[in-house]
Amino acid sequence: MRELCFATNNRNKIAEVSQMLEGKYKLLSLEDIGCNEELAEDQDTLEGNSRQKANYVWANYNVNCFADDTGLEVDAICGEPGVYSARFAGPQRSDTDNINKLLHVLEGQENRRARFRTSITLYLDNQEYQFEGIVNGTIATEYKGNKGFGYDPIFIPEGHEKTFAEMSPEEKNAISHRGRAMQKLISFLQEQ
Template structure:
């Protein structure tokens, strides 16, 4: 059977790797938007993770005439008004992990309530507009300093009690087993063939 081509609307090589590890064994060929030239500029002006993921996936699916998956993920810390939320990637500017982490630690200060969770909305859109949506959540807490170097974004600050380590201290397999994106991808695995 010929490989089934799916485009992931990301330029993030870490994120792409997670999709490849999950979908390629199922017979899908996974590409990123960096494999194509005619990708439009996309303004993610949605009010929710699902809206932003849908905006991204729809724009790229129309441009490439291929099925596209996009996710919008973020960290939510209830004690600081659910920040950074949909602004997670640009919390302290534009996609600067170190600055984002520093701002988060400063906002939390010496707070005792450091509970947090990561949320992913994963949306697939076909060129004809048919949509699929799954989501995933992982709960944890924000540490007072960074630990580990096998992650990106807020991973060095996000401690998962059941694993006794931060996301950035986990192996890829460990992270995929508990992460919000991993959980969304696991859900996707159960429904993607029917949607396809």
């Protein structure tokens, strides 16, 4: 079984992606490869951040790896928070604070259209590849559900009535931005 490092320390993401890989690959975390430093995310695009993280791991640990960056882009606020989604309410990166701030900003707003976008950069045998996944939806007016993480309790994907936080992991992964980007990555890996 080929090893592949997911360049993150986010246990929720590791669990989510491990389930998608269904044991086809041995998924390693940053901790598994001995990388204990916080990877920089100081680029101004999702693609730039995912590339920066994957490149760092490849260059410093010589391990096949991939990294992602995800942003929630809300129409009514010109695509924000976007690349700053995790830090929308400040450097503490609090999901609750971020959701509360977004709900406050959108209070009274009729246009609640939004999309989640994930960019994945893969470094495989010294070659770089990029994959993108997008899911459109709307922002709920209040928290709904207790599964998932990030903005999941307020994001309702297009064609559904439940938020991501009300869905089972299998339901969410089948339609999510990360799930769509990961399916592209997995299809690519299966062709190698």
